[in-house]
Amino acid sequence: MIISWDNLTSKGIINADHDYVLAWNELMANEYRLFYSSFNAPDTQICVTGIPRFDIYFQKLPENYSISEFRKRYRIGASDKVILFTTSAINHFPNQADIVEHLLEYVSQKQDITVIVRCHAGDHSMFYTKFLQEPDLRIWHPDNTHNSYNISKRIPGLETPLSLAEMLIYCDVCLNVASTIRLEAAVCNKPGISIAYDGNLKPELTHSVQRFYAYSHQVPLNDLGIDHMVFSKNELFSSLDEILYKSSLPAINYTEGIEKFTCHSGPFGVSTSMKYIDQWLN
Template sequence: MVNGSKKRILVLITNSFAAINVLHSGVIQKMAEKYEVFLLSTLIKQQEIDQINQYFNIRVHIVNLEIPSENVVLRFFRQLEKWSFFHFFHIETQKIKTSTRRNNFKKLLHPLVFLMNVSGLNRIMLIYIRKMIIYQTSYSRSLKILDHFHFAGVISTSPLDIRENNVVNFLKTRKVSSMAMVISWDNLTSKGIINADHQYILVWNQFMADEYRRFYAIFKSQDRQIRITGIPRFDIYFQSELEKTASNFRLRFKIPPNNKVILFATSAFKHFPDQALIINDLVEYTRRRVNITVMIRCHPADQIDRYRSFISEKSIIIWHPENLPGAADEIFNNWMPPPDFLKTLSITMKNCEVCVQVASTIRLDAAACNKPVISIAYDGPRVLPYSKSVKRFYDYSHQLPLNRVKMDQMVYNKQQLFDSLDKTLNEGCDADYRSLVKPFIHNLEPKSVDSVMQNIHEWLR
């Protein structure tokens, strides 16, 4: 044992966003002060651990073990479980996704769903499939090496990932307690089911807490504590030391001192493959106006090559994660963001005048920085059917409560985009965006990391 005076915690990280939420937010730094922390990850190896330890001045350890992958049979039953779950609870996100399927598929699916719901078979099937998946993922020979560590607890940072369920369920047979951190507001209504029973469930807000209670009540798991912590990675937006960074920001990106900055945060390529059409509109806007700079902040899963043609535009700046070698999904899924990722995002957000985005969580980031948001709800110069249009993403289940707050300006064509930009840049905005999104981000102070830690202490005491 490296340090016998501290309890040992195993932290599972199989997702880049989970890494940002747990590592880059500073949760890992606080955790390492109190506990002996081990990471089991699909994207973090010894080199990354050394970098994390140096950046945060801590000492965490890596568990050199491959997390078992999902076999074909388990994948089939999990897809069946996911399908049953979405239709049993009538989740809007899945209805919209299903609407993009072929007509023959829908003709077969709708009567089948109706019959299963009426007969009660859907509920029964959902319960028993989940039990079967949990049982099948509770016994793995390759995980027996974990017995030697004597962990006091395991934290799943992507609890809807079946690989993390596998580790949690195995350790539960060894009476190791578990905590789940739901890392995004869309996870409970878009990713299927958590196939593990955790003692503590940490969520962002009351909406997510209510969703969890509604969805998981049918499984009748006992002794669960559902706690609202806010968003750990958002703490940086409320830290005063980053307020006076305008000059450094403009120097780094060579932005003239009198220029107003429009931040366009792109989405994943598969989410909106034709975002270059929106950039065309933004370029046209800058050519008609003076003293305007557009910063294109590429989503890590976007394809920067599609924006190379804009590099010659003096009014356009393109920012892409430096350590991301490509944009293929398999690369992004194993991508470890640089240690200063959140700091760079925060500085960029705080030094723009307005954020333009496409149905992204960036809506919340911008509002947390008290910045006006323009939401793109059109597909460039074309008119696409609803089932293929970006408009449909704003009707996903997690977006609906935020839509009702009306904290952003929804634009449905280029002219509306131009009008909204003119109004925002010329007239300014006095709205208190932070207060409007408080129900979604929970905290308006840097308290979320501390809230996570308080729950960890209570869980392991």
């Protein structure tokens, strides 16, 4: 079971003979065929399941995840716009705290905006302690929640995907760094901004976050143009202005065109996966 869209393109060889391969979509299935054909392995049955963890976005959230509870939980004013920044693992983007500084600079020029920084499990909350007194900033980190983790802390409790769904559904814009969140924001029909610059640094392209958007799993999503890719602080500010304040712009359905990634337009990823697993076991 290929559990993430970048497992084939950035995680190295999966060294085993596979009877069944469960992939999110035909794009991933074709990547598997391309990358593993050189091993002359026996024919493998590749099953396209959709994205099981995306089922949550096609279902109604529990009552305690309503918009009023969301604003109460994160102390957000009733009229505030919400910027959600989902960080990456620290080895993916070491200086992403710079982006938080840029967001706070942007917010200081506006009124009634709350920024939520949702830290990746592989990010370190210590990098954000200097922002704790900022009145317009909220920081969420899995280490600071009461979710139940297993011993290795690699598998989150059910509250974690629920809290992400809540943030995506109720935010006004979502920022990410070459993450699956690009696709999740689109499924929630939210405008997205993809960070393609390195904060206050200007490294060579080979060491820049910009390079991550050239991975083959990212390129088809780039081609859809469903989000704003920004290459500087100024471009970030311009994109935020356009998304948050130009209400005269026509409404965009961000879910159009992403079916080739999600395969389903309903909560069918888990049931489809179970169907193929049952076939294999029987």
